[in-house]
Each structure stands twice: as structure tokens, then as C-alpha cells.
Amino acid sequence: MDDLIRQHILPSLKNDALDELGDSARLKLASGSLCFTTDSYVVKPLFFNGGDIGKLAVCGTVNDLAVAGSKPVALALSLIIEDGLEMELLDKILASIGQTARKTGIDIVTGDTKTVETGAADRIFINTAGIGVRPAGVDLGFEKIAVGDKIIINGTIGDHGMTIISQREEMKFQSQLKSDCASLAGLIRELLENTDGIKFMRDPTRGGLAATLNEIARSTAMSVKIRETDIPVRPAVQTAADMLGFDVLTIANEGKFVAVVSPEFADDCLRICRNNKLGKDAKIIGEVVETLDVPLVEIETQIGGKRIVQMPYGRELPRIC
Amino acid sequence: MLDRINKAQGVIDAACETLGRQINIMEVCGTHTVSIFRNGIRSILPKNLKLLSGPGCPVCVTDQGYIDAVLRLADRDDCIIATYGDMIRVPGKDGSLETKQAKANIRIILSSEDALQLAKDNPEKTVIFVAVGFETTAPATAVVVKEAAEGAIDNICILSGHKLVVPAMRALLSEKNHNINAFLCPGHVSAIIGYGAFGGIVEDFDRPCVVAGFEPVQIIEGLCEICRQLSAGKAELKSIYSAVVTEKGNIAAQKIVDECFEPADGYWRGLGKIGKSTLKLKDKYDRFDAFGRFGISDEPGEEIKGCRCGEVLCGLIDPTECGLFGRDCTPQEPVGPCMVSSEGACAAWYKFGREKRR
Numbered sequence: 001m002d003d004l005i006r007q008h009i010l011p012s013l014k015n016d017a018l019d020e021l022g023d024s025a026r027l028k029l030a031s032g033s034l035c036f037t038t039d040s041y042v043v044k045p046l047f048f049n050g051g052d053i054g055k056l057a058v059c060g061t062v063n064d065l066a067v068a069g070s071k072p073v074a075l076a077l078s079l080i081i082e083d084g085l086e087m088e089l090l091d092k093i094l095a096s097i098g099q100t101a102r103k104t105g106i107d108i109v110t111g112d113t114k115t116v117e118t119g120a121a122d123r124i125f126i127n128t129a130g131i132g133v134r135p136a137g138v139d140l141g142f143e144k145i146a147v148g149d150k151i152i153i154n155g156t157i158g159d160h161g162m163t164i165i166s167q168r169e170e171m172k173f174q175s176q177l178k179s180d181c182a183s184l185a186g187l188i189r190e191l192l193e194n195t196d197g198i199k200f201m202r203d204p205t206r207g208g209l210a211a212t213l214n215e216i217a218r219s220t221a222m223s224v225k226i227r228e229t230d231i232p233v234r235p236a237v238q239t240a241a242d243m244l245g246f247d248v249l250t251i252a253n254e255g256k257f258v259a260v261v262s263p264e265f266a267d268d269c270l271r272i273c274r275n276n277k278l279g280k281d282a283k284i285i286g287e288v289v290e291t292l293d294v295p296l297v298e299i300e301t302q303i304g305g306k307r308i309v310q311m312p313y314g315r316e317l318p319r320i321c
Numbered sequence: 322m323l324d325r326i327n328k329a330q331g332v333i334d335a336a337c338e339t340l341g342r343q344i345n346i347m348e349v350c351g352t353h354t355v356s357i358f359r360n361g362i363r364s365i366l367p368k369n370l371k372l373l374s375g376p377g378c379p380v381c382v383t384d385q386g387y388i389d390a391v392l393r394l395a396d397r398d399d400c401i402i403a404t405y406g407d408m409i410r411v412p413g414k415d416g417s418l419e420t421k422q423a424k425a426n427i428r429i430i431l432s433s434e435d436a437l438q439l440a441k442d443n444p445e446k447t448v449i450f451v452a453v454g455f456e457t458t459a460p461a462t463a464v465v466v467k468e469a470a471e472g473a474i475d476n477i478c479i480l481s482g483h484k485l486v487v488p489a490m491r492a493l494l495s496e497k498n499h500n501i502n503a504f505l506c507p508g509h510v511s512a513i514i515g516y517g518a519f520g521g522i523v524e525d526f527d528r529p530c531v532v533a534g535f536e537p538v539q540i541i542e543g544l545c546e547i548c549r550q551l552s553a554g555k556a557e558l559k560s561i562y563s564a565v566v567t568e569k570g571n572i573a574a575q576k577i578v579d580e581c582f583e584p585a586d587g588y589w590r591g592l593g594k595i596g597k598s599t600l601k602l603k604d605k606y607d608r609f610d611a612f613g614r615f616g617i618s619d620e621p622g623e624e625i626k627g628c629r630c631g632e633v634l635c636g637l638i639d640p641t642e643c644g645l646f647g648r649d650c651t652p653q654e655p656v657g658p659c660m661v662s663s664e665g666a667c668a669a670w671y672k673f674g675r676e677k678r679r
Contacts, residue, residue: 245663247359296675299361300361301359301360301361301537302322302360302537303322303323303326303360303361303362303365303537303538303541304323304326304361304365305360305361305362305363305364305365305537306361306364307358307359307360307361307364307673307674308672308673308674308675310671310672310673313651313652313653
């Protein structure tokens with residue numbers, strides 16, 4: 001995917017905003033910074049424990065705006081519907097979209113609907129695009145990151161991905177797992193308004209924590225060191241991942257952010273997170289360290305051993321979001 | 322847990338210092354290999370203690386001839402190939418099941434029962450079950466053979482690639498240039514065959530055999546037991562996985578395997594032909610034998626050029642010593658099976674190790 005973006009898509013569509021490959025594009029306007037992003041949602045099953053495709057389509061795009069430091073302002077919504085989708089189901093999805101948007105305080109201001117013939121889509125696909133405003137003084141980016149900075153995550157990892165995998169019919173795998181799908185806009189706003197020292201944020205969705213930390217290492221030429229025992233994982237998620245042979249570090253999240261924070265502000269950030277329902281399990285999981293040979297992510301295992309955390313590769317699990 | 326690990330580590334350190342020389346312990350189970358890498362166990366061991374990843378990954382030990390036979394069968398219009406997911410990307414002479422998937426009828430299954438269900442659902446086709454694996458998966462294959470016989474479901478057959486661990490371990494120790502001082506014996510296989518099955522290796526080759534579980538603390542305690550024996554100049558059979566493994570193993574599972582299969586000579590990647598090391602369907606079930614039904618020879622296949630998976634499987638080289646590793650052979654574009662399977666030694670080195678290229 002990374003190669004496809006860098007070698008095929010970027011050269012053809014080149015512009016400064018896209019080239020940053022941020023979670024949102026920053027558009028320089030006279031009045032300040034706008035953030036602009038889009039994402040498509042093809043999750044299967046459409047309804048899962050903890051959410052549905054509608055909630056996901058709002059939260060996913062809102063979170064991409066929020067981790068870029070912006071306050072989400074407006075969403076565009078496009079629906080691609082397979083002929084024959086039950087109207088009752090569509091109503092349920094639209095209700096979920098409306099409810100999630102209201103809860104997040106964002107308006108869906110424009111949209112589009114297409115219907116395609118049976119077999120040309122799988123029931124419903126959704127695209128959302130979003131605009132956010134980044135207040136003056138908020139300045140996040142890879143270039144701010146320095147050796148010694150702390151890595152914070154706002155809670156347990158792997159919940160969304162393992163929920164989806166376990167609910168897929170073909171897995172026939174029953175469990176009590178629940179997706180973490182949630183809008184992070186409120187928590188991130190509290191953080192940015194009440195602490196300094198946040199240098200970078202990203203939501204570890206596809207590719208999980210492993211992908212996000214490797215992106216940090218690659219983009220900063222610094223290394224990242226994390227401790228396995230400090231990474232919050234629900235026992236049910238760990239067990240499911242172990243049973244199915246997945247590394248929980250690579251499993252998608254839909255209600256999590258990774259923040260890189262100056263060490264002197266790390267405790268403040270933790271305190272603010274833990275006062276919010278979406279950050280009650282927040283932890284400092286590691287640090288940015290100097291690179292010895294090549295930038296990499298290293299994990300200290302539960303037994304005190306060391307190993308590398310690779311950028312996830314190989315076939316990605318299809319239709320996880 | 323850390324207390325137990327520290328204690329075991331202390332014994333390992335002291336034993337390795339006393340021994341002074343290079344000690345090589347081979348694990349013969351892919352799940353051990355992955356756990357060792359995932360937990361960074363190698364990084365906490367003394368320098369003169371080396372862990373070798375032996376022939377413990379079923380996909381890796383499967384001979385090239387078998388892979389090519391599966392690929393030829395996949396070209397038939399009248400068949401459905403039912404395979405476990407880890408076989409799908411193993412390259413053969415003519416692509417892989419994955420590259421054939423668009424045209425051929427190939428289904429990934431999670432259990433042997435799924436193969437039987439496929440046969441029931443597709444009476445006009447013959448389902449060929451690509452049955453690979455050690456003693457752990459053979460009972461599930463045997464159950465399906467029996468069910469097919471009892472239900473007169475004749476449109477299923479088994480391409481048995483099942484292998485037996487103990488003959489392979491004996492074959493490794495019979496090689497003149499082997500460098501194995503002890504075995505960390507596989508937990509899952511032992512649950513089926515019983516730890517007593519390794520007794521002959523201890524007696525005949527004077528090598529410690531210790532059965533351990535897959536948690537890092539269990540692996541380290543297994544290594545500790547081996548080091549304790551080596552430093553005392555002993556070679557003993559021991560299981561430290563008593564919650565799961567008994568001396569005699571799972572009798573019911575053994576019985577059903579015996580009913581359907583008999584040991585036969587067969588080919589292993591890297592190890593060549595090993596006497597009575599594979600499982601062949603018994604005569605009374607030969608109508609379910611895909612080798613017979615489709616006239617497939619069990620002759621060895623041509624090895625892939627430049628691929629040193631065979632030497633990796635015998636513990637003779639580290640994956641990084643292979644010229645293809647990390648450059649021409651990666652998990653994204655694997656050349657050899659040890660890079661395909663997540664339990665393969667090359668894949669584990671690539672995923673968890675610092676060295677990505679030779």
C-alpha cells in the first residue's frame with residue numbers, strides 16, 4: 001500500500017497538501033489553517049459489536065481531522081448502495097450517522113447517493129470527507145519530534161480489528177469483544193486546550209500501533225522504544241489474537257490516538273486523558289530514542305528481551321473499516 | 322513470572338559458563354520458533370547458547386514434489402482444492418495456489434470438517450484435501466476419512482502430506498555434520514504422541530529431550546532444564562509441560578490415526594527420504610487416497626534454485642546466510658517455504674530480527 005501511494009498515486013496527483021501524507025491535508029488560507037480529509041468505509045459486517053458502518057464513517061473521518069489538531073467543522077457524505085438493500089437497514093445506518101454526528105457536534109453539510117446494480121457493491125459503501133479548523137498556536141508535525149519525547153496511547157489496542165475478525169461469519173468465532181469505535185474530537189480538544197507539549201498525533205487504524213510507530217521512526221529518522229508490559233490490551237483481545245495468529249500490535253483501532261509528547265508534559269496529558277471516558281486506560285508506552293544504525297521500532301518484551309516491531313506487511317485483512 | 326524467568330536465566334548462565342563451548346539447542350515446532358522470536362528470548366541468552374529452528378513448520382518441510390502435485394491438481398476442472406491457509410502462497414514450479422486462485426477452484430478451510438462439507442455441497446466435483454501437518458493435525462484428517470467412509474461420501478480424497486516428528490529428529494542426529502546438542506521438544510505434538518515417544522532419541526543418541534509449553538517462561542524453563550543436564554553431563558527425557566502432556570499422550574487420537582494411516586517412507590524438504598516418517602492411508606481407505614486416484618507419484622520435486630530452506634530446516638545455516646534472504650526472498654515475495662509460513666524460520670527472522678538483508 002505504501003509503495004502504491006508513494007510510487008503511483010503521489011506522482012500523479014502531486015500537491016503540497018497531499019505530499020505530507022498527514023491524517024488530514026492542511027490547506028494554507030489567509031484566515032488560518034483548514035484541515036481537509038476523506039475516507040471510504042466498506043466494513044463487513046455492516047453492524048458489529050460497538051458500532052456499525054455509519055458510526056465508523058463519521059468517527060473515522062472526524063478522528064483524522066482531530067489528530068491533525070483541528071476542530072472538525074463539516075462532513076460530506078456519499079453513499080453507494082447496492083440495489084436491493086433493505087430500506088430498514090439503510091434507515092438504521094442513517095440514524096447511526098445522524099446520532100454520531102450530533103454527539104460529536106459536527107454537521108454533515110453535503111452529500112451524494114448512487115445506487116448500483118446487484119453484485120456491483122456489497123450492500124452499502126460509504127465515503128465521508130471532512131473539514132476542520134486548526135486554531136492558531138496549534139502546531140503538530142513529525143518535525144517537532146525530538147529524542148526523549150514520550151509516546152502516549154489513550155487506551156487498549158486491537159479492540160476494533162479483533163471484533164470485526166471474530167464476527168465475520170467464516171470465522172465462526174464467538175466472543176465478548178467490542179469495537180472501540182468512537183469520536184476522539186472531544187478528548188483531543190481537551191488535551192490541546194489544556195496542555196502544551198503535544199508534538200504529533202495519529203490514529204493507529206489500519207496497520208495498528210506497529211504501523212503508526214514505524215511511520216514516526218521513518219519520518220523522523222529517530223527510533224522508537226516501547227515496553228510490552230505498558231501497552232494496554234484487553235485479555236479477550238489478546239486471547240483472540242493469539243488463537244488466530246495475529247500480532248495485536250498490527251490490529252486496527254478506531255477510537256485510539258498515539259501522541260508524541262515532551263517529557264515534561266507527559267504526566268499532564270495522562271491526567272487529562274484519564275479524566276475522560278475515552279482515555280481512562282491511557283498509558284505512556286515508550287519513548288523516542290536516538291537511532292543506532294537504521295531508524296526502527298524496538299519493543300522490550302514481557303520477559304525483558306528485545307525484538308523489532310516491523311511495519312506490517314503482507315496481505316492486509318480486507319474490509320476492516 | 323519474572324522471578325521464575327530470572328531463576329531459570331541464572332541456571333542457564335551458570336551452566337553455559339561452566340560448559341564454555343558453543344551449545345546448540347534445536348526447537349522442532351514452529352509455534353516455539355515464533356514464541357522465541359516474539360518474546361526476544363534469544364536476546365537474553367548467553368552468547369555461547371544458540372537456538373536452532375528445526376523442521377517444525379509443516380509447510381516448510383513439505384517436499385517440492387508435493388507442492389507441484391497440488392498445483393497440477395489445481396488445474397483440473399473437476400476438482401476443488403481444499404487447503405489450510407498457510408499452503409496457499411508456497412511457490413512451486415508453476416506459480417502458487419494463490420496465483421491460480423482466480424482461475425482454479427481453491428478453497429481455504431479452517432478445519433478438516435470444512436473439506437467434508439465442501440464435498441457434500443459439491444457432489445459433481447471431487448474435493449482434494451491438502452492434508453499437511455504433523456501428529457497434531459493427522460487425527461482431524463483421520464476423522465474426516467472415517468466420516469467420509471461411513472457416510473459413503475466418495476467425492477473427497479486426501480493428499481496426505483502428514484509427517485512424523487520423531488523419525489525426522491532421528492534423521493537429523495544421524496547426519497555426520499549435525500551440530501545439535503539437545504532438543505526442545507514440541508508441546509502440541511507431545512500432547513498427542515506423549516513425551517515417552519522421545520525416549521528412544523535420548524537412549525540412542527545421548528541427547529537431552531525436554532518437552533515445554535509455548536509461554537516464554539515455559540520455553541526458558543525448558544532451556545534451563547536442558548542446560549542443567551548438559552552441564553551435569555547427562556541426557557534425560559523430561560516434560561515440563563505436565564498440564565497438557567502425559568507420557569502416553571492422547572490415546573484416542575493415536576487410535577484413530579492408526580486406524581486410517583500407516584507410517585511410510587517419504588520425502589522431506591532438506592532432509593530427503595526418511596524411513597517411516599510420513600502417514601499413508603491404509604489399504605481399506607485407499608479409495609480416499611488422492612495419490613492413487615489421480616496417479617500422482619510421490620517422487621521428490623526439484624528444489625528451487627538458490628533456495629537454502631533445506632539447510633535452514635536442518636539448523637545448518639541461519640536464514641541470513643542464504644543469498645536470497647531479504648533481497649530476493651521476502652514475506653511479500655517469498656521464494657522458499659520458510660519465508661511463506663508465519664511459522665517458518667526465515668519469516669520469523671525477517672519479522673522480528675534486526676538483519677533484513679544479508
